[in-house]
Amino acid sequence: MSKQKLFILALIIFPLLGYSQKNKSLLINEILILNDSNYIDDFGERNGWIEIFNASYAPVDIGGMYLTNDLQNPRKYKIPKGDPRTIIPPRSYIVFYANNKPTHGILHLNFELKNSKLVALFESNGKKLVDKMMIPADAKPDISYGRLEDGGTELGFLKKTTPKATNITEEKETSAEKFGKLDPFGIAMAIIAMSVVFSSLALLSLIFRNINKVYNLNIKAIFKRRREEEPQAEAQEEGIPGEVAAAIALALHMYQQQIHDNETTVLTIQRVSRLYSPWSSKIYGLRQTPR
Amino acid sequence: MIASESFIGFILEHLQQFFGYTAFANVTAGHLIMILVGLLFIYLAITKEYEPLLLVPIGFGIIVGNIPFYPGLKIGIYESGSVLNYLYFGVIQGVYPPLIFLGIGAMTDFSALLSNPRLILIGAAAQLGIFGAYMAALGLGFSPSEAGAIGIIGGADGPTAIFLSSKLAPDLMGAIAISAYSYMALVPVIQPPIMRLLTTPRERVIRMKPPRVVSKTEKIMFPILGMLLTTFIVPSGLPLLGMLFFGNLLKESGVTKRLADTAKGPLIDIVTILIGLTVGASTQATNFLNPKSIGIFALGAFSFMIATAGGVLFVKFINLFLKPENKINPLIGNAGVSAVPDSARVSQVIGLEYDKTNHLLMHAMGPNVAGVIGSAVAAGILLSFLA
Incomplete structure (x- = not known):
């Protein structure tokens, strides 16, 4: 394959890789189906909500993508493009209100979670599924459902609702603390390292x-x-x-x-040149002779 | 009369206020002790020539950091918004150490190591000092993160010690950096007794095969393969290892002479000035003079001893499996720590004491530069486990 062809192929492949990488990092992280005394939206109302997590270390714009509660209708709600709020910072979150009031703003969806079986996020072509989460039938008011760890695979009811925040609410031991407990004398560390x-x-x-x-x-x-x-x-x-x-x-x-x-008697002389700089030039410090 | 009284009162009041701002009003015994330490460093650097490029900036930095002042004027290194605080940013965020590694890479010739790759393993064995000190620090009640940061002193590598302590134990960074650099300067004092203790007269006069000539291709391939291999195993060491090997490629490629010259010349000089001064200044008596710092100094000395012993004993061990003509002189074992080239110089000096014609310098440079890689790998491991 010629170099030109390889170059063109690379030009095609690399943006595609970046595209798929971008969308792999978006995950439906937490949902609250019944909201009686929980998170209040910007209109002072309590609704169900959906939290999406950007698991990557780069900002991701989800403008143009679709949210739906019906896989047969993946283009149910198009997230508008061009709004800075749709850009999710690295390792951060965005919350959409599932209140069937799209006139309240771009973060308000045109469906509710109460009678839905699932919630799904589709790419901007409306065909490729990015992520979906099944809504549990036994949902209780003010108890959210989602990934037990941000971006993790294990799902369940969460001990605390955490819109726009990490789902991990229990203090976790750092790896250093774990090492300290399991290897108090440092022998394992010494052997491994x-x-x-x-x-x-x-x-x-x-x-x-x-x-x-x-x-x-x-x-x-x-x-x-x-x-x-x-x-x-x-x-x-x-x-x-x-x-x-x-x-x-x-x-x-x-x-x-x-x-x-009988080696050749060619001498190699390194050329020593004084580098010119206007900062050190006296010419620039003098006025021009008047003509 | 009243006007003049009030005028004098005004002057006295402001003179008193001015006095309150002077160092005389704020000085403590701790400040004076630290200023004396700074002066000692400068004395050792100038008269004894112990690592002057490091000890002069650090010593002066200690004095700068211990000039007493009235807090809140944005003067001190720990006061947000002060000039020193801005310069200290490069230490806290671990910016300076990789830049120093870039320069080290650009000035290091790895041919001694490539001519006898077996010597690389001595650089690994000497890292025992790091983990010996880690265990001792745990025993003394330091937390695992603090113990990891203290242990790295045993690598005898100032930039690595600063890099790791800024990540694992920022509070102890000043003490760790000062300890690492002090003991690096004291390598000619610490290592020889241990080397003599652990070797027999017969071992000290072992003559090693002269190193072979290393081709240019090998020298060019080393930084590329070395980088790929070490960072694939320990990616957390990437900032240090990546810059070290990059600097070396600049040197060995032969086509980036200007970049290599900058990396090993002006760049490393600038960063050394900044890191030396700010690390020195970070030893403010109020933060520095505490039992933990004393513990760190004791552990630092211990780790250097273990590292030296580890290298020497490892050579003795592998000699058991080598043919007589391939045996390694255990006096180069101490050079496994990454204090380049001081520990290799110690091997040479001690070697010459026992045989005036046995020059060990080139042989010792192999483990010495391997020690730089080894300590960076060890730092990466500690970082991945404890961060």
Whole structure:
């Protein structure tokens, strides 16, 4: 394949990769189906809501994508484009109110969750499903349902409703604290870490012990040498004594040494140039001579 | 009369107020102790030439950081919005250490290591100091994150110590950095007794095979393969390892001489000035003089000793499996710590004491530069487990 073709192919593939990556990072994170005394929207009303989480480390604009509660009608609610609120910052959230009042603003959907079986997010082509969440039949008022950890796969009723915030409400042990508990004397750490340091440097050592063999491997030269060896073998069979062969080898060696001594007498001189800078030039500090 | 009285009163009142702003009014014994420490560093750097490029900026930084002042004037390094605080940003956020690694990469010749890749393993063995100090720090009651940050002192690598402590234990960074740099400067004092203790007279005079010539291709491939391999295993070491190998590629490629010259010249000089001064200034007596700092200094010395012993003993161990003509002189084991080139120089000096014609410097440079890689890998491991 020519370089030009490869370049064109790369131009086509890379944006597609970026596109799919962008949408993989969007997840329906938490939903509240029945809202009696919970989160209030910007009109002072209590509605069901849907929280979408951007799991990536880059902002994602969900303008142009679709939210629906019916897989047969994926284009039920189009999230308007061009509003800065549809840009979800990295590892952050956006909440849509499922109140069937789309006239209240772009964050208010044209359906409710009460009688829905699912909620789904579709890409801007209205065909490809980005994420969906089944609505549990036994939903209770003011208790939200969603991913037990942001972006995780395990679903369930959450202990606290957390619109626009992480679903993890229990204080988690840091990995350092876990290490401290499980390995109070640091022995495991020392063993693991020293093994990793040793294995990575041993691998490096191994590679560089053998790498010169790999790149010095000149296949053509090997074949050439073999072809040359064949007549030599025949000559030996014809009866050239070993002493003669040794004398020839010595003569050749001495000849090579002499060649080495007659090195070319080309001198390499590094050019030293003073770099020009207007900051240090006196010319620029002087006034021009009047004409 | 009344007017003159009130005028004098006004002057006295403002003189008193001015005095309240001076260092004399705010000085404490701690400040004076730290100023003396700073002066000691400068003295050691100038008269004894112990790591002057580091100890002069750090020593002066200690004095700068311990000039007493009235708080709230945006002067101190810990006061948000002060100039020193802006400069300190590069330390807190771990910006300076990777830039220093870029320069180190650009000035390091890895041919000693490539000519005898077996010596890389000594650089791994000497990292034992890091984990020995980690265990000791846990034993002394430090938290695992603090212990990890303290342990890295054993790597004998200032930038790595600053980088890791800024992530794991920012409160202890000043003490850790000062400890790491102080012991790096004291390598010629700490290492020789341990080397003598752990080696026999016969081992000290082992002659090693002269290093082979390393081709340009090998030198170019080393930073690329080294980077890929080490960062695939420990991605958390990427800021340090990536910059180290990048700097080395600039040097070895032969086509980026200007960039390599900048990295190993003006850039590393600028960053060294900034890191030295701000790390020194971060040792304000109010934050620095506490039992934890003393503990860190003790653990730092311990980790250097363990690292040296680890390298020497490892060489003795692998010598058990080597043919007599391939044996390694255990006096280069100490060079597995990444204090480049001081620890390699110690190997050379001690080696010459026992055999005037046995030059170990080139052999010791192999484990020495491997130690830089090893300590960065170890820092990456600690970061991935404890951050």
